[in-house]
Amino acid sequence: HPLPAPARHAAAMPATETIRRDLDELDRADSATIMAALLDQEQEAAAAVKRAIPALARLAEDVAVRLEAGGRLFYAGAGTSGRLAVLDAVECGPTFSLPDGVIIPLIAGGAAAVTGAVEGAEDDAAAAAALLDDHKAGPADVLVGIAASGRTPFTLGALRAAAARGLLTGAIVNADGPLATSADIAVVIATGAEVLAGSTRLSAGTSQKLALNALSTTVMMRLGKTFGPYMVDLRATNAKLRARAIRIVRAIAGVPEADAKDALETSGYEVKTAIVMLMLRIGTTDARAPRGGGRTIAHRAGRGIVPPALARSRPRMEEIMSQTADQGFESVFTLEATQLKYGIGAADELGWEAKRLGLRHVILVADPMLHQFGLIERIEGILAASGITFDRFEDIHVEPTIDSFARAAAFAEAHPCDGFIALGGGSTIDTAKVANLISTHGGAVIDYVNPPIGGGRKPPGPLRPLIALPTTSGSGSEATTVAVLDIPELKVKSGISHRYMRPTLAMVDPALARTTPAGVTASAGLDVICHAVESYISKPFNQRPKPASPDDRPPYQGSNPVADIWSLQAIEFGGKYLARAVADGEDYEARGTMMLGATMAGIGFGTAGVHIPHACAYPIAGLKHVYHAPGYSRNHAFVPHGFSVIVTSPAAFRYTYDAAPEKHIRAASLLRGHDIENPGPDSLPAALIDLMKAVGAPSGIAELGYTEADIPAIIDGALKQQRLLAGSPKPVDAGILETILRQSMRNW
Numbered sequence: 001h002p003l004p005a006p007a008r009h010a011a012a013m014p015a016t017e018t019i020r021r022d023l024d025e026l027d028r029a030d031s032a033t034i035m036a037a038l039l040d041q042e043q044e045a046a047a048a049v050k051r052a053i054p055a056l057a058r059l060a061e062d063v064a065v066r067l068e069a070g071g072r073l074f075y076a077g078a079g080t081s082g083r084l085a086v087l088d089a090v091e092c093g094p095t096f097s098l099p100d101g102v103i104i105p106l107i108a109g110g111a112a113a114v115t116g117a118v119e120g121a122e123d124d125a126a127a128a129a130a131l132l133d134d135h136k137a138g139p140a141d142v143l144v145g146i147a148a149s150g151r152t153p154f155t156l157g158a159l160r161a162a163a164a165r166g167l168l169t170g171a172i173v174n175a176d177g178p179l180a181t182s183a184d185i186a187v188v189i190a191t192g193a194e195v196l197a198g199s200t201r202l203s204a205g206t207s208q209k210l211a212l213n214a215l216s217t218t219v220m221m222r223l224g225k226t227f228g229p230y231m232v233d234l235r236a237t238n239a240k241l242r243a244r245a246i247r248i249v250r251a252i253a254g255v256p257e258a259d260a261k262d263a264l265e266t267s268g269y270e271v272k273t274a275i276v277m278l279m280l281r282i283g284t285t286d287a288r289a290p291r292g293g294g295r296t297i298a299h300r301a302g303r304g305i306v307p308p309a310l311a312r313s314r315p316r317m318e319e320i321m322s323q324t325a326d327q328g329f330e331s332v333f334t335l336e337a338t339q340l341k342y343g344i345g346a347a348d349e350l351g352w353e354a355k356r357l358g359l360r361h362v363i364l365v366a367d368p369m370l371h372q373f374g375l376i377e378r379i380e381g382i383l384a385a386s387g388i389t390f391d392r393f394e395d396i397h398v399e400p401t402i403d404s405f406a407r408a409a410a411f412a413e414a415h416p417c418d419g420f421i422a423l424g425g426g427s428t429i430d431t432a433k434v435a436n437l438i439s440t441h442g443g444a445v446i447d448y449v450n451p452p453i454g455g456g457r458k459p460p461g462p463l464r465p466l467i468a469l470p471t472t473s474g475s476g477s478e479a480t481t482v483a484v485l486d487i488p489e490l491k492v493k494s495g496i497s498h499r500y501m502r503p504t505l506a507m508v509d510p511a512l513a514r515t516t517p518a519g520v521t522a523s524a525g526l527d528v529i530c531h532a533v534e535s536y537i538s539k540p541f542n543q544r545p546k547p548a549s550p551d552d553r554p555p556y557q558g559s560n561p562v563a564d565i566w567s568l569q570a571i572e573f574g575g576k577y578l579a580r581a582v583a584d585g586e587d588y589e590a591r592g593t594m595m596l597g598a599t600m601a602g603i604g605f606g607t608a609g610v611h612i613p614h615a616c617a618y619p620i621a622g623l624k625h626v627y628h629a630p631g632y633s634r635n636h637a638f639v640p641h642g643f644s645v646i647v648t649s650p651a652a653f654r655y656t657y658d659a660a661p662e663k664h665i666r667a668a669s670l671l672r673g674h675d676i677e678n679p680g681p682d683s684l685p686a687a688l689i690d691l692m693k694a695v696g697a698p699s700g701i702a703e704l705g706y707t708e709a710d711i712p713a714i715i716d717g718a719l720k721q722q723r724l725l726a727g728s729p730k731p732v733d734a735g736i737l738e739t740i741l742r743q744s745m746r747n748w
Contacts, residue, residue, distance in 0.1 A: 014149040014175035018193040026195070038202065041195050045203040048189045049210045055187045059170045060215050062185065063142050064222035066168060067102065071140035073219075074132070074167075075105045076158035078122030080201040081146040081208055082107030086114055088212040094235040096225040103216070106131045108154035125157025132161050139166035144215075146208055148200035150177030150188075159183060172211050174204040187211060227252065236269040245271050251658050253278040254730040333541040333560040334553065337603045338468075338479045339505045342596055344588065346509040347469055350379065350421070351386025353505055357465045359419045361389045363412055365432040367424030368394040370471065373515045379423050379469070391415040393435070396428050399493075399621060399638050401486045405431060405445045409438035419465035422503070425524065426475025426641065429468045430483035433501045436463045437483075445485070445496075450723050453487065453494045458551070461500070468503040471512045472524040473581060473594035475641065476531055476602025478506035481555040484641070486622050492717045493618035497555050502606070508599055510592025518582045519631020521591070522695035523642030525578040528598045529671070529691070530613050530645045532570035533684070535563055535605035537656055537663045538727040556609025556727055567604035568670065573597035575671035575687075579694045609727040612652040612740065617644035619717025626705035630696065639704050646692060647700050650685035651743035655736060657681040659729035689747050700746040711741045 026037060049056075063073055075085035085105040092098045106128060109118025121127070137143070143162035145155040150173035159169050159182055171183035180186040189207045194200065220226060225233040230252060236245040242264070249260035253275050263274035341349065354362065364383070366376045376392075383390055393411045397404035412420075412435040422432035434445060440463045447455045468478035477483075482497045513521075541558035573593050580590035621644040625637045632640060657664050658681070665679040671687040698704055706714070715737045719725070725732045 014151070014177065015190065015192050017149070017198045019197045020193045020195065023195060038195050041191075041203045042206050045189075045191050045207040046210060048191045049207050049214070052187050052189045052211070053214075055185060056172075056211060056214060057218070059144070059185045059187060060218040060222065062168055063144075063170075063215070064219045066140060066142045067219065068223055069140060071142060072101065072135075072137075073103045074135070074137060074141060074143040074158075074162070075103070075146060075212075076128055076143060076155050077106075077146035078108035078152050078154045079113075079117075080205045081148065081152070081155070082109075083114055084205065084208050084212055085146055087209075088216050092216055092220065094237060094241070095231060096220045097233040097235045098220075098225075104135060106158060108152075121154065123153045125153040125160075128154050128158030129161035132158065132165065137162060137165055137167055142168045142170065144170040144172060145179050145183065146172045146212075147179055148174040148204035148208070150175040150179045152179075155179060156182070172208060172215075174200065174207060232271045232275065234271060236264070236271070242269060245269055245274075249274050249278070254659050256731060256733070259731075330542050330544045330546045330553075330557070332553075333557050333562070333607070335562050335603075335607050336499055336502065337606075338503050338599075340479070340508065340599060341505065342508040342599070344509060344511050344592065346507045347379065347512060348382065350382045350467065350469070350507060351388060353467060353507065354383065354388050354419070354421070355386060357419060357467070357504065359388060359465060361391075361417050363415060363417045363420050363432075363435065364390045364392045365396070365408065365420060365422045365424070365428055365435065366392060366394045367396050367428045367471065370423065375471065375512060375515075376423065379421070383421075390421070391417065393431075396424060396431055398427050398632065398636060399486055399641060400427050400431055400434075400484070401488060402445050402449075405434040405438075405483070405485055408432075408435040409445065411435065412439035417464070419467070419504075422466065422468045422478075423471065425470065425472035425520070426477040426484075426527075429470065429475070429477040429503070430485070432466055432468070433477075433483040433503070434485075434496060436466055437496070437501065440464055448496045448498075449485070449487075449494050450497060452722070453490065453492065453720055454496075459498055459500045463500050465504040467505045467507060469507050469509065469512060470595060470598065472516050472520060473513055473528065473591060473598045475524065475527060476598045476600075476605070478503055478508070479599045479602030480606040482606070484618075488622070491619070491623045491713070492720060493622040494721070495723075497723070499555055506599055508595050510588050510595055513591045513595055514585050514588070516585065516591075517631030518585070519629055519696065520640070521585075521594070522578075522582045522631070522697060523629065523640035524598070525574060525581060525594050525642070525695065526646040526692065526697060527642035528570060528594065528601045529574040529578070529688070530642070530649055531601040531605040531610060532567040532574065532597075533649070533653065533667050534610040534613060534727075535559065535601070535608035536567040536571065536667060537653070537660050537729055538608050538611055539729045541608075544726070554609075554723070555606065556723070557607060558727060559608045563604045563608040565604075566600045567608065568666070570597040570601035570604060571667050572670040573600070575673055575691070578691065582695045609724070611724050611726075611728040612656070612732060612737075613645045613649040615718045615721035615724040615732075616648045616652070616714065616737070616741065616744075617641065618721055619714045620644040620647070620701060620704065620706070622717065623710065623713055624705045627698070627703070643698055643704070646688070646697055647704065647747065648740055648744040650688050650747050651740040653684045653688070654681050654743070655740060656729050657684070685747075692747065699748050700744050701741065702745045706745075708742065708745065711738060714741055 077085045089103040089105040109121030145159040147155045169183045170185045171179040172187045173179050174191050191203045191207050194202050230248045236242045246260045263277050267273040370376050408431045420432045420436050422429040441459050447457045470478045481501045482495050484495045486493045538559045541560045544558050547553045577590040577593045581594045621639045627639050629640045664684045668684040668687045669676050676683045
């Protein structure tokens with residue numbers, strides 16, 4: 001059935017009215033072919049909207065400015081365009097808790113035209129002007145006219161009447177015409193001819209719906225009605241929306257479901273108010289109280305008063321700092337780094353450095369295993385050549401105990417000295433720290449152990465100089481304020497931590513790590529990675545309580561911009577070099593870079609802190625001693641620190657993911673050495689597990705000798721590490737720990 005040729009005046013018609021000659025036989029096609037033609041044209045609608053983004057974005061910015069100043073947004077349209085305007089205006093209410101009368105749809109034919117056709121209504125230009133009069137529209141308001149043809153009389157009448165009243169005007173059209181030329185901002189979405197000529201409910205209507213979605217949602221985001229992907233201003237009017245509100249509060253405030261629900265119920269299911277109540281630990285009245293500029297804290301919660309870890313590229317640090325300070329939260333962080341000397345041959349300069357520090361007689365704390373490689377004799381020769389005398393202490397316990405620390409302290413008290421030199425891994429350096437502490441300020445070791453296990457006594461003043469020469473690439477002890485110890489009678493590990501414990505100088509010489517066994521390098525290197533990742537994703541410093549005095553500020557202060565720099569570099573080094581360092585002790589580049597990474601991670605976590613994996617590691621290492629680690633003495637069963645930490649890290653970071661998704665993904669990408677495809681909660685755990693496999697780490701807690709029957713005891717030990725758990729970006733209780741530990745029995 002041949003179709004007539006188009007009339008000669010067809011070129012003057014809107015593009016939506018033109019005929020596609022390639023579809024002359026479409027009515028004879030099968031259903032699948034018809035649908036394919038329709039949906040192909042719909043794809044063009046989406047592409048056309050994307051091409052119009054510059055104009056649409058400009059319109060959104062101007063609308064947001066008007067609404068923020070108290071103005072209103074009017075939509076005007078007829079037929080499909082009018083119904084889409086009504087739909088968008090109605091849906092903004094519950095989605096963004098928008099009061100009635102902020103977005104007002106004007107549809108030709110009135111309410112009756114929403115559910116049925118009102119013939120002739122679209123030709124009544126005067127009706128639109130009357131509606132604007134009824135709403136007392138004025139210069140503070142905006143009107144956006146919507147029409148596929150770009151020339152609908154009702155819509156054009158509305159736009160011209162709005163312009164006469166001083167309103168800002170916009171147009172969303174699918175063809176050039178009077179609307180586009182009359183509007184202050186014209187968004188022309190050129191969708192072209194319809195599959196059914198003139199049926200603008202098809203691709204033209206789709207494009208208008210997409211444009212209105214983009215316009216209103218962007219405006220609401222500019223007004224602080226959302227936070228990231230979260231609808232923090234939704235109106236929770238039914239069970240589904242109340243459940244969504246609970247999920248939003250949990251994700252942003254980082255609290256258990258019960259706490260989120262309680263806060264929402266108290267606030268009348270005002271999501272922002274509930275978030276602020278939980279974050280700032282204040283009541284509903286204070287959360288709603290006006291602050292700077294007449295805005296409530298809850299209103300500002302969508303514009304910057306949020307966890308910095310979630311703020312991504314748009315944190316308002318000055319608001320965060322100001323608000324947290326006002327509410328008794330920390331607003332200051334410190335960085336006190338150990339002096340660092342790095343490079344092959346750095347150890348040869350030990351004598352010069354010791355004399356620079358005024359040392360004449362020192363205690364050399366050394367790992368006796370280093371005799372077989374001649375390292376102790378080499379260091380003693382350097383000291384002797386510089387005229388520095390020494391007493392040597394080498395009763396080092398791998399994974400030190402309270403008794404081994406006490407023996408080192410007694411030796412130091414019996415051998416007066418100007419300072420200490422530590423040669424070995426983390427156990428050796430930690431031993432030197434405690435010997436220095438006790439011999440300088442007296443007391444028993446337990447007096448200084450962190451509460452609730454020990455007395456938490458603070459050293460009253462600085463210690464003597466301590467030079468650390470690490471021989472492994474792991475603990476980072478040469479750069480930290482912490483010494484870790486095992487207390488066998490309590491079957492728990494703990495620590496002593498204070499800023500005065502930090503070594504004076506770290507001399508990191510890659511040549512000293514050449515002879516370290518592969519298993520030791522693997523455990524130590526995994527510890528580096530955990531230090532760096534834990535500190536990078538730890539609770540931000542300004543979400544911690546403000547100390548009563550600077551002396552009460554803990555060494556572990558939470559993530560901050562400076563610590564993040566050190567941690568990120570250490571993560572990258574671990575991903576790139578750890579497997580190489582384990583595989584070949586002669587690979588100076590790999591082993592040397594891992595040593596540098598250990599120090600860098602030490603600076604990072606020495607300021608920011610560690611949390612869940614390390615809290616779990618202490619009881620894992622302390623409760624049972626049946627595991628024989630590769631590379632360590634076969635007559636000494638114990639769990640090396642790095643292995644005790646890494647086994648729970650995949651599950652721990654899976655739990656903390658939603659506190660700072662972008663940080664977890666960035667850490668995963670640095671470990672992988674490339675961007676992460678399809679990022680999600682398992683991205684970082686998977687990267688860690690692959691690295692664990694590559695370096696021969698134990699597969700989980702079960703391989704260390706534990707069964708699920710041991711989980712309660714591990715939980716009990718981990719809960720004693722409140723100094724560490726306080727740094728978790730999400731709350732941690734016994735139930736959370738049980739989930740993490742069960743997942744960690746076997747990581748593969």
